[in-house]
Amino acid sequence: MSIAVLGAGAFGTALAVSYAQKGPVTLWARDPDQADAMRQTRENTRRLPGVKLPENVSVTAETATAFTAETLLLAMPMQQMAGFLKAHAATLSAKTLVSCSKGIDLATGQGPTGLIRSLVPGSRAAVLTGPSFAADIARGLPTALTLACADHSEALQAELSTPTLRLYRTTDTTGAELGGALKNVYAIAAGTVIGAGLGDSARAALMTRSFAEMLRVALALGARAETLSGLSGFGDLVLTCTSEQSRNFRLGHALGSGAGFDPSITVEGVATAEALNALAKKHQIEIPVAAMVTALTQQKISVSEAMKILLARPLKEE
Numbered sequence: 001m002s003i004a005v006l007g008a009g010a011f012g013t014a015l016a017v018s019y020a021q022k023g024p025v026t027l028w029a030r031d032p033d034q035a036d037a038m039r040q041t042r043e044n045t046r047r048l049p050g051v052k053l054p055e056n057v058s059v060t061a062e063t064a065t066a067f068t069a070e071t072l073l074l075a076m077p078m079q080q081m082a083g084f085l086k087a088h089a090a091t092l093s094a095k096t097l098v099s100c101s102k103g104i105d106l107a108t109g110q111g112p113t114g115l116i117r118s119l120v121p122g123s124r125a126a127v128l129t130g131p132s133f134a135a136d137i138a139r140g141l142p143t144a145l146t147l148a149c150a151d152h153s154e155a156l157q158a159e160l161s162t163p164t165l166r167l168y169r170t171t172d173t174t175g176a177e178l179g180g181a182l183k184n185v186y187a188i189a190a191g192t193v194i195g196a197g198l199g200d201s202a203r204a205a206l207m208t209r210s211f212a213e214m215l216r217v218a219l220a221l222g223a224r225a226e227t228l229s230g231l232s233g234f235g236d237l238v239l240t241c242t243s244e245q246s247r248n249f250r251l252g253h254a255l256g257s258g259a260g261f262d263p264s265i266t267v268e269g270v271a272t273a274e275a276l277n278a279l280a281k282k283h284q285i286e287i288p289v290a291a292m293v294t295a296l297t298q299q300k301i302s303v304s305e306a307m308k309i310l311l312a313r314p315l316k317e318e
């Protein structure tokens with residue numbers, strides 16, 4: 001089988017580097033100038049500096065070259081995925097499309113597999129998600145992820161596992177993609193708590209209540225509880241709420257401490273919080289923490305107001 005990675009940001013580049021251990025990988029960059037620069041320097045200097053591209057990675061800006069692979073990993077920001085799939089639907093229809101993006105499409109409220117199934121009906125949709133920073137994967141540090149695919153995907157699991165990248169399989173695509181999407185929203189909240197100096201105890205409380213929210217949303221949307229307790233849910237929530245490597249955490253930290261934040265950095269949790277609020281309203285699910293994240297990122301509320309609102313909620317059973 002052959003692999004191409006579509007999207008040459010930090011994560012797409014890291015995956016290409018990792019899979020190059022197993023054979024040739026094509027890495028598709030949307031911008032031809034970026035592809036040229038990466039071919040010349042053998043590095044993604046903007047998004048993943050300090051990591052050399054192995055010889056097995058060919059960088060291209062031509063979709064025709066990338067689309068010859070059978071397995072295509074989608075590694076672009078979530079809000080770009082629908083446009084990409086619409087533009088290339090005809091050529092992608094017989095492929096296995098593995099989403100590596102984490103988020104909910106704002107326009108439709110769908111996750112990656114919903115988008116893939118509706119926009120490229122002849123393809124096979126899968127999700128690769130879980131606790132993994134691009135820099136860790138690129139350095140070959142041990143990582144475990146969830147591979148979700150509606151059909152039993154032992155062959156795909158074997159294809160996408162490496163000696164340091166260990167994949168666990170599930171058929172629960174809804175649970176896997178919701179875990180990866182929602183944890184970003186709560187990582188913003190955790191960053192805010194730490195940035196505002198509210199302490200580690202407050203962060204632990206917030207993470208626990210965030211997990212309860214994630215579970216409530218995911219179960220209402222048809223996911224299985226055990227998926228949320230696994231790598232793609234609990235695992236990624238822990239990583240992103242506790243590490244300053246996380247861009248979602250760092251945005252929250254800036255909100256909490258009043259510092260500035262570079263708007264060119266990809267922070268999936270902002271759009272996902274908005275999409276999540278719309279979904280929660282539609283399905284009448286209570287999401288107090290995510291509602292505060294949306295209000296904070298839209299500058300409708302201050303950190304101290306958000307804290308007061310959460311602490312003043314009625315006392316109840318756990």
Ligand SMILES: NC(=O)C1=CN([C@@H]2O[C@H](COP(=O)(O)OP(=O)(O)OC[C@H]3O[C@@H](n4cnc5c(N)ncnc54)[C@H](O)[C@@H]3O)[C@@H](O)[C@H]2O)C=CC1
Nearest residue numbers: 007008009010011030047075076077080101102133134266
């Ligand atoms: N960086 C990380 O550690 C991880 C990222 N992810 C997910 O991977 C996805 C991509 O994130 P990163 O690579 O980190 O972002 P990034 O900010 O490093 O790079 C985004 C890349 O997407 C490209 N891009 C933008 N619009 C595009 C389009 N329409 N078609 C193709 N490419 C397009 C940009 O040129 C840029 O190279 C996100 O959903 C993120 O949540 C998942 C796990 C880990």
Ligand SMILES: O=C(CO)COP(=O)(O)O
Nearest residue numbers: 130131132133246247248
């Ligand atoms: O998804 C990630 C780790 O699993 C990366 O998190 P950030 O997008 O917050 O950097």
